[in-house]
Amino acid sequence: xxxxxxxxxxxxxLQINITYAxxxxxxxxIVHSASRLIDMQFSAPEIDSMLDGLRxxxxxxxxFHQYMLANADALPLxxxxxxxGMKIDTAQKPIRWNIPKDVPLPVxxxxxxxxxxxxxxxxxxxxxxxSEELTRFFIDRLKKYGPLLxxxxxxxxxxxxxxxxxxxxxxxxxxxxxxxxxxxxxVKDLFAVKGxxxxxxxxxxxxxxxxxxxxxxxxxxxxGAVLVAKLSLGELAMDDVWFGGLTRNPWDTAHGSSGSxxxxxxxxxxxxxxxxxxxxxxxxxVSPSTVCGALGLxxxxxxxxxxxxxxxxWSSDKIGPLCRxxxxxxxxxxxxxxxxxxxxxxxxxxxxxxxxxxxxxxxVAYASNWIxxxxxxxxIKQAMRVFQNMGVKLIPIVFPDSFPADAILGVIVGAESxxxxxxxxxxxRDSFMVQQRKYSWPNQFRTSRxxxxxxxxxxxxxxxxxxxxxxxxxxxxxxxLVPTFAGQQLALTNLTGHPVVSVPDGFRANGTPTSFTLxxxxxxxxxxxxxxxxxxxxxxxxxxxxxxxxx
Numbered sequence: 001x002x003x004x005x006x007x008x009x010x011x012x013x014l015q016i017n018i019t020y021a022x023x024x025x026x027x028x029x030i031v032h033s034a035s036r037l038i039d040m041q042f043s044a045p046e047i048d049s050m051l052d053g054l055r056x057x058x059x060x061x062x063x064f065h066q067y068m069l070a071n072a073d074a075l076p077l078x079x080x081x082x083x084x085g086m087k088i089d090t091a092q093k094p095i096r097w098n099i100p101k102d103v104p105l106p107v108x109x110x111x112x113x114x115x116x117x118x119x120x121x122x123x124x125x126x127x128x129x130x131s132e133e134l135t136r137f138f139i140d141r142l143k144k145y146g147p148l149l150x151x152x153x154x155x156x157x158x159x160x161x162x163x164x165x166x167x168x169x170x171x172x173x174x175x176x177x178x179x180x181x182x183x184x185x186x187v188k189d190l191f192a193v194k195g196x197x198x199x200x201x202x203x204x205x206x207x208x209x210x211x212x213x214x215x216x217x218x219x220x221x222x223x224g225a226v227l228v229a230k231l232s233l234g235e236l237a238m239d240d241v242w243f244g245g246l247t248r249n250p251w252d253t254a255h256g257s258s259g260s261x262x263x264x265x266x267x268x269x270x271x272x273x274x275x276x277x278x279x280x281x282x283x284x285x286v287s288p289s290t291v292c293g294a295l296g297l298x299x300x301x302x303x304x305x306x307x308x309x310x311x312x313x314w315s316s317d318k319i320g321p322l323c324r325x326x327x328x329x330x331x332x333x334x335x336x337x338x339x340x341x342x343x344x345x346x347x348x349x350x351x352x353x354x355x356x357x358x359x360x361x362x363x364v365a366y367a368s369n370w371i372x373x374x375x376x377x378x379x380i381k382q383a384m385r386v387f388q389n390m391g392v393k394l395i396p397i398v399f400p401d402s403f404p405a406d407a408i409l410g411v412i413v414g415a416e417s418x419x420x421x422x423x424x425x426x427x428x429r430d431s432f433m434v435q436q437r438k439y440s441w442p443n444q445f446r447t448s449r450x451x452x453x454x455x456x457x458x459x460x461x462x463x464x465x466x467x468x469x470x471x472x473x474x475x476x477x478x479x480x481l482v483p484t485f486a487g488q489q490l491a492l493t494n495l496t497g498h499p500v501v502s503v504p505d506g507f508r509a510n511g512t513p514t515s516f517t518l519x520x521x522x523x524x525x526x527x528x529x530x531x532x533x534x535x536x537x538x539x540x541x542x543x544x545x546x547x548x549x550x551x
Contacts, residue, residue: 004465016401028204039453068423071311075416078345079315079460081301081497081522087473088523089350095334096123097179100479105129112137113271115546117328120274121179124171126321131171131182135164135226141272142229145549148253149270150245153189154230160184163226172226181332182225183245184396186187186276187405188264190310195215199258200310201242203427214308215343216277216336223335231263231276234432236421237284237312241424244432249292250546251512260270260284264322265292270549275323275332279309279400281316282409282494285530286517289502290484293513293541295320295532300523303495304336307341312346313416315460316409316494318461325542326501326532327355333525350524360391362478362483364531368396370486379506379514380483386421386539387481392531399482400470405491408466411451413497417441418448425449474498478527480519497526503532504541 031047031054042050082088103122106112112120112134123129146152167182191256192198192210199206217227232247234240240247240262247262249255250263250270257266261278265288268276278285280298283410297320304319311317321332330353339346348511366384384394421441430442437443474480474496482489484502494502499520506514520528536542 002073005064008105009075016452026058029210037291037450038179038455040461042533052546062076065426068426071155071420074344075314075398075419076344077314079301079497082275082466083467089346089352090348091352092350093352095351095353096355097331099125100180101126103128103133107220107281108125111142111270113549114183114324115274115326116411117179117183117274117323117331120183120355121181123469124167124182126361127171131164131226134163134405135160136184138273142186142267142551145272145499146229146267147252147268148548149257149263149272151232151247151257151266151270151272153232153242153244153263154197154203156193156227156230158462159193159195160228163221163224167224167226177224178224178335179454180220180335181227182226183224183274184226184228185220185225185332186231186264186267187537188233189277190233190279190433191217191230192278193227193230196230198230198310198504200236202432202456203243203432204424206243210308212277212308212479213335215340216303217308217472220332225335228339229263229267229273229276231273232268233264234259234262234263235435236312236352237279237281237442238435240288241312243415249512250549251394252292253548254529258287259350261288261296261322265289265294265296266325268292268322270546271292277332277336277341278320278322279306279312280318280320281415283313283321283490285318285322286490286500286502288482289322290513290515293504293515293544294502295326295329295504295536296322297326297333297525297529298500299333299337299525300349300499300520302345303338303349303499303523305338305340306345307340307342311420313413313420315416316413325536326503326529327335329501330355330526330529330533333456333529337525353526354530355533357534358508359531359534362392362527362531363476364392364479364481365395365396365397367399367476367483367486369401369540370483371481372396380481381504383516383535383539386535390534394467394481395477397473397477397480399480399487399489400473400492401489403470403488404462405466405488405495408459408462409491409495411455412463413528414444414448415451415456418445418451421445421459434468449527465494466492470496474519475521478521479531482519483516484517490518493519498522499528500534501525501528503535505539506541507544
């Protein structure tokens with residue numbers, strides 16, 4: 001009665017009668033059918049009692065729909081991976097990067113494409129090359145090979161040259177902002193940058209300009225890095241297809257790069273940029289890194305503020321670097337981790353990376369339930385032998401895989417992403433998206449509107465149970481070695497928020513790369529990157545580059 005009185009206060013009786021007659025389509029038959037969608041059964045008297053309340057809710061939704069929420073509008077319910085009693089180290093120590101001296105400037109400048117960040121930093125400091133020259137070199141490569149890989153959305157050339165000139169001026173003044181000063185890089189085109197289009201990879205947002213620069217881009221600007229490319233992503237951060245086509249795998253351009261950080265992985269591996277930033281909600285750093293052969297770091301949830309990045313799912317989105325070496329990833333992560341206080345899910349945690357760490361002191365486990373049955377010549381067992389030759393002791397454990405992690409994360413991401421793109425669905429502009437398959441976003445967003453709030457909340461509660469039960473397994477060791485796509489570990493670690501690094505470890509018979517994954521403790525990025533770096537130095541796989549892009 002109170003709701004009806006409220007409506008009467010806004011409308012005439014005649015209008016109410018007409019509107020009610022037009023909209024009163026919630027019948028007992030509809031409720032009975034709808035209850036089957038949510039795995040419930042109600043008796044006829046129960047349904048009859050529910051009708052007025054359901055109509056009231058429907059009217060409330062219609063009032064909500066007068067407000068078109070933007071993607072950037074925050075959800076004031078923040079996921080926190082830290083359980084009660086956990087202590088987070090916030091004492092940051094200086095990191096002494098070993099910038100080499102006497103780095104040779106190659107006669108064939110194309111070799112610069114695969115120099116590490118520290119090698120390029122050495123060249124810049126010894127004035128063997130300027131940041132302007134280096135920036136022009138990478139812009140030329142982006143223009144030459146970007147169309148082949150379909151990995152470049154835009155090249156902000158004017159911004160890049162301004163930042164390069166500023167880096168050179170600072171060097172001339174004796175100002176050293178760290179190893180990233182003067183180093184070109186790219187970002188997945190879901191990060192806002194003033195003066196550029198931020199397309200999110202899809203036609204409905206192709207001409208979108210956001211008058212903001214993302215937190216991570218600001219941090220890289222402060223470190224003196226040079227933005228040279230906005231790189232492709234699968235539409236709204238799903239797979240590798242965008243309005244520019246299919247982002248290609250640099251090892252096999254007949255196939256895709258996987259996604260959704262598609263362009264970030266492909267461009268880095270092909271030597272079009274020294275490094276790039278990507279994001280992951282459920283595999284979007286790990287998968288393209290594995291397929292393209294990049295070193296991909298998906299950090300702990302909340303270790304980097306996401307301000308200025310497109311939201312897909314508030315409680316699962318994470319930002320991380322895609323590089324060619326673990327040390328490059330460490331350099332980038334050191335520059336961008338932390339919080340601006342705007343993203344309330346983010347916090348500052350220490351990143352005390354040791355470039356020359358003795359990894360024999362780390363406690364490293366491996367998932368015996370997935371690895372022991374692999375053939376002896378499998379790439380993961382070969383990688384394990386490299387670790388053992390380094391003196392690393394590997395401890396077998398049974399990785400927890402009995403939880404319905406895929407189902408839980410599916411409900412959470414489904415509900416949150418549908419909310420994040422509610423205006424797109426409601427306006428029917430989703431019909432302009434490139435991908436219109438059953439499991440593409442347009443249909444996923446529509447389908448997810450039928451996820452009950454009760455089930456979404458209970459999925460988050462189940463998530464917390466998983467965090468409590470698996471935490472002793474994941475936080476007992478500095479690292480856990482697992483096959484990248486085994487079981488449900490990818491969904492599980494995205495639920496718990498643990499960091500992982502995807503490490504290239506060889507090639508298949510068809511020439512495409514393989515990888516393994518190291519899972520770390522919460523905010524334990526330093527340990528897994530130290531371990532990955534020492535493995536790369538010992539194995540040498542990081543020295544292999546796709547032949548098509550070496551000229």
